[in-house]
Amino acid sequence: MLKNYETVFILNPVLSDDQMKDAVGQYEQLLKDGGAEIINKEMWGLKKLAYPIQHKSTGFYNLMEFKADPSLIASLEIEYKRDERVMRFLTIALDKHAVEYNDKRRSGAFNKKTKKEEAAA
Numbered sequence: 001m002l003k004n005y006e007t008v009f010i011l012n013p014v015l016s017d018d019q020m021k022d023a024v025g026q027y028e029q030l031l032k033d034g035g036a037e038i039i040n041k042e043m044w045g046l047k048k049l050a051y052p053i054q055h056k057s058t059g060f061y062n063l064m065e066f067k068a069d070p071s072l073i074a075s076l077e078i079e080y081k082r083d084e085r086v087m088r089f090l091t092i093a094l095d096k097h098a099v100e101y102n103d104k105r106r107s108g109a110f111n112k113k114t115k116k117e118e119a120a121a
Helices: 017-033 071-082 096-107 115-120
Strands: 003-011 037-053 056-068 086-093
Touching (some): 071 086
Antiparallel strands (some): 003 086
16 A cells, blocks of 8 residues: 655755756656655755754755655665765655645645735735
8 A cells, every 4th residue: 555755855965966856866766666656846955954964064955755655665765875975864654634734835725815814914
């Protein structure tokens, strides 16, 4: 049975734009080859880290939301650990509330004003 997951990984900031896109594409392809369905993909860009990792204070943040068989997660995380470009990663299983929240966030429901708010403005 497919479950919903979300993975965030931080890539080394010394990578060129092409190298970064290549790394993201490689992980996306790994998921697709494993039978996963990519729901959402976001490149958050270069962000300051909360604390230095490998003497670096910034990193390229990437998020992928997908549906996959739970057995695929282990192979995904092994690939993250083997890849020198990946500084940190976190993969979580999403419950129904998180899936609903992500759907609303993607649709822009949180950015739309209600009629009461528009009337007050």
